[in-house]
Amino acid sequence: MKKVVSLVQLKAGNKAKVSDILGGGNLESKLMNMGIYKGKEVSKLSHIGLRGPVVIRVGRTILALGHGIAEKIIVEA
Amino acid sequence: MIKKIYLVGNPNVGKSVVFSRLTGVHVVSSNYPGTTVGFTKGFLQLGDSRVEVLDLPGVYSLESTSSAEEVTLSLLKEHPKDEIIVINIIDSTNLERNLLLTLQLIEEGFPVIASLNMCDDAGHRGVNIHYQRLEELLNIPIIPTCAVTGVGIKLLIERMQEVGVKSRVKLNHEERWKEIGRIIEEVQHLEHRHHSLREILEDASVRPLTGLLMAAGVIYASFKVVRFIGESIISRITDPLFFNFYQPILEKMVLGWQEDGFWFHLLIGDLINGKIDFKQSLGILTTAPYIEFGMVLPYIVSFYFILSLLEDIGYLPRLAILLDNLLHRLGLHGFAVIPLMLGFGCNVPGILSTRVLESKRERFIASTLISIGIPCVPLQAMIFGLLGKFGGFYVSGVYAVLFSLVIILGVILNRLLKGYSPEFILEIPPYRFPPLTVLFKKLYFRIKGFIIEAVPIVLIGVLFINIFLYFKLFDFVTGIFAPVVTGLFGLPKEAVVSLAIGFFRKDVAVGMLMPLNLTAKQLFIAATLLAASFPCVATFVVLWKELGVKYLIKATLVMILVSIIAGTFLNFVILR
Numbered sequence: 001m002k003k004v005v006s007l008v009q010l011k012a013g014n015k016a017k018v019s020d021i022l023g024g025g026n027l028e029s030k031l032m033n034m035g036i037y038k039g040k041e042v043s044k045l046s047h048i049g050l051r052g053p054v055v056i057r058v059g060r061t062i063l064a065l066g067h068g069i070a071e072k073i074i075v076e077a
Numbered sequence: 078m079i080k081k082i083y084l085v086g087n088p089n090v091g092k093s094v095v096f097s098r099l100t101g102v103h104v105v106s107s108n109y110p111g112t113t114v115g116f117t118k119g120f121l122q123l124g125d126s127r128v129e130v131l132d133l134p135g136v137y138s139l140e141s142t143s144s145a146e147e148v149t150l151s152l153l154k155e156h157p158k159d160e161i162i163v164i165n166i167i168d169s170t171n172l173e174r175n176l177l178l179t180l181q182l183i184e185e186g187f188p189v190i191a192s193l194n195m196c197d198d199a200g201h202r203g204v205n206i207h208y209q210r211l212e213e214l215l216n217i218p219i220i221p222t223c224a225v226t227g228v229g230i231k232l233l234i235e236r237m238q239e240v241g242v243k244s245r246v247k248l249n250h251e252e253r254w255k256e257i258g259r260i261i262e263e264v265q266h267l268e269h270r271h272h273s274l275r276e277i278l279e280d281a282s283v284r285p286l287t288g289l290l291m292a293a294g295v296i297y298a299s300f301k302v303v304r305f306i307g308e309s310i311i312s313r314i315t316d317p318l319f320f321n322f323y324q325p326i327l328e329k330m331v332l333g334w335q336e337d338g339f340w341f342h343l344l345i346g347d348l349i350n351g352k353i354d355f356k357q358s359l360g361i362l363t364t365a366p367y368i369e370f371g372m373v374l375p376y377i378v379s380f381y382f383i384l385s386l387l388e389d390i391g392y393l394p395r396l397a398i399l400l401d402n403l404l405h406r407l408g409l410h411g412f413a414v415i416p417l418m419l420g421f422g423c424n425v426p427g428i429l430s431t432r433v434l435e436s437k438r439e440r441f442i443a444s445t446l447i448s449i450g451i452p453c454v455p456l457q458a459m460i461f462g463l464l465g466k467f468g469g470f471y472v473s474g475v476y477a478v479l480f481s482l483v484i485i486l487g488v489i490l491n492r493l494l495k496g497y498s499p500e501f502i503l504e505i506p507p508y509r510f511p512p513l514t515v516l517f518k519k520l521y522f523r524i525k526g527f528i529i530e531a532v533p534i535v536l537i538g539v540l541f542i543n544i545f546l547y548f549k550l551f552d553f554v555t556g557i558f559a560p561v562v563t564g565l566f567g568l569p570k571e572a573v574v575s576l577a578i579g580f581f582r583k584d585v586a587v588g589m590l591m592p593l594n595l596t597a598k599q600l601f602i603a604a605t606l607l608a609a610s611f612p613c614v615a616t617f618v619v620l621w622k623e624l625g626v627k628y629l630i631k632a633t634l635v636m637i638l639v640s641i642i643a644g645t646f647l648n649f650v651i652l653r
Contacts, residue, residue: 012284026142029140029142029250030142030143030502031502032250032254033137033138033140033142033177034137034174034502034504035173035174035177035254037250037251037254040254045280045283045284046283046284046285046288047285048285048288048398048399048401048402049285050402051402051405052285052398052399052401052402053398053401053402053411053501053503055283055398055505058174059171059173059174060170060171060172060173060174060204061171061174061504062279062283062504062505062507063502063503063504063505064283064394064397064398064401064411064501064502064503064504064505065500065501065502066401066410066411066499066500066501066502067500068500069500069501069502
């Protein structure tokens with residue numbers, strides 16, 4: 001069964017496919033420009049606790065996303 | 078006829094390094110996105126003509142999602158397309174993401190030549206690129222380069238002749254990513270490699286527990302090494318030069334001069350027990366050069382050595398991840414750690430680099446916090462020099478007070494100011510180990526910059542201070558502010574002069590305290606006040622330019638308020 005969670009909830013060390021990006025078109029195109037879009041596979045490297053940023057790998061890029069942004073990226077694990 | 082050449086590319090792909098190679102103009106480059114916040118111009122000899130080359134800030138796309146992208150697009154459209162060349166710098170280790178911008182540039186009809194930079198690093202990481210096939214697929218010249226060592230630059234210049242406007246179907250975002258996927262499939266071959274030590278360290282530094290341990294270690298070690306190198310330069314090089322070489326010569330020269338004459342006062346200052354005392358005489362030939370070359374310069378060398386090393390390795394963005402949490406409470410986000418770190422060298426570049434932050438609110442908070450709580454190297458060096466003899470407790474005390482001020486003030490500003498602290502999307506670069514020559518070149522330019530900017534100001538400043546002192550012109554100011562300085566801060570009234578000079582240069586200001594024989598407590602308070610109160614005039618001008626008059630006044634009021642409260646509090650409560 002497929003699980004739909006946000007990047008914050010996804011466990012570190014897991015891979016998942018982006019299924020939705022909540023929030024405005026501005027965020028969506030910003031992420032799009034950095035290679036994060038619906039259907040793209042990302043892997044979560046770590047999460048700094050207490051509402052800290054989430055670190056992911058997309059392709060060969062490592063990105064740190066603020067907690068608020070990571071919450072808006074929905075993935076299918 | 079080519080009029081302009083633009084360097085365009087994603088952040089942190091080495092545009093500035095390629096720029097330096099092409100034009101011979103040195104620009105500061107680092108291993109984190111956003112080092113270039115303005116435009117740098119240079120010239121390149123292309124055939125018979127000298128063409129202007131522009132190094133642009135990094136962008137991820139040509140769509141205007143950020144101000145850097147808007148500016149880039151409008152600059153590219155300034156001249157007709159057949160009169161420009163766009164050099165698209167690409168990070169070979171990260172071809173996929175970089176190709177988005179490349180495709181957009183070609184689709185928009187710009188004449189593009191691509192430099193696949195850091196090709197050596199790609200090799201190390203097991204990324205093999207079929208350059209010829211990529212050239213066929215994109216229909217533009219592709220040149221593998223390694224700008225740090227200069228590989229490929231000559232070919233890049235030669236092949237600029239081949240550049241032309243190509244037509245390519247305009248795609249929407251999703252189609253473009255699909256197209257990129259197809260291209261990557263064909264031209265990129267990844268070798269499977271075992272995790273190298275470098276990759277293990279890269280991963281460890283972004284995980285919570287290991288990351289924090291590494292951060293604590295790196296910060297502690299940096300501080301220790303900066304002090305060690307600084308002190309070694311002082312005790313082994315500069316002090317012997319001043320005391321064993323310069324002082325005897327100077328004393329012979331002034332033998333038989335009238336000790337109370339105007340010129341003697343100006344050049345040599347006061348003799349202490351019949352001898353020149355570099356720390357107390359206050360002359361243009363004595364204390365002025367001693368402050369700059371004997372006390373500050375050694376720390377400029379050691380600080381920028383360590384900072385440049387951390388910058389080039391690519392450690393700072395990792396610190397940004399770990400501090401994002403804390404900085405959020407102050408109305409900033411993790412990336413603000415870079416302006417803060419640069420501010421430790423000199424507040425001016427620190428405040429300039431707040432341009433990487435998106436909103437005016439953030440830039441105001443960051444700039445104010447830098448001016449108040451981040452002491453620059455000249456000030457820190459003087460604090461080491463003066464407070465050091467009372468023990469490490471006092472030195473770290475100053476840092477602890479300033480650090481608390483930053484936190485308290487940040488929390489207050491975050492609450493008071495309208496708006497919210499935005500979230501960041503930050504690319505974390507891989508660790509890179511540039512050749513030592515590159516590091517030393519950067520260090521050389523930073524030291525040269527310091528000498529050119531600081532030394533003349535210090536000499537002229539000490540000249541004026543001496544004239545003022547000779548004609549007793551400070552007495553008026555001292556009279557007005559004495560009640561505050563003695564009553565609230567517990568300092569002797571002569572310290573007013575030093576605090577006033579703090580507006581002009583912090584190191585000279587602390588230097589003015591040297592003849593006053595202050596107690597440890599008084600020095601502690603004076604040093605904290607000098608750090609927290611008015612920034613020096615150079616910082617003031619930058620604040621003005623970057624924030625505008627209204628915010629400058631706001632920031633200034635905050636600074637005055639904070640320093641009065643902090644000074645009084647330290648005097649009556651903490652250090653009673």
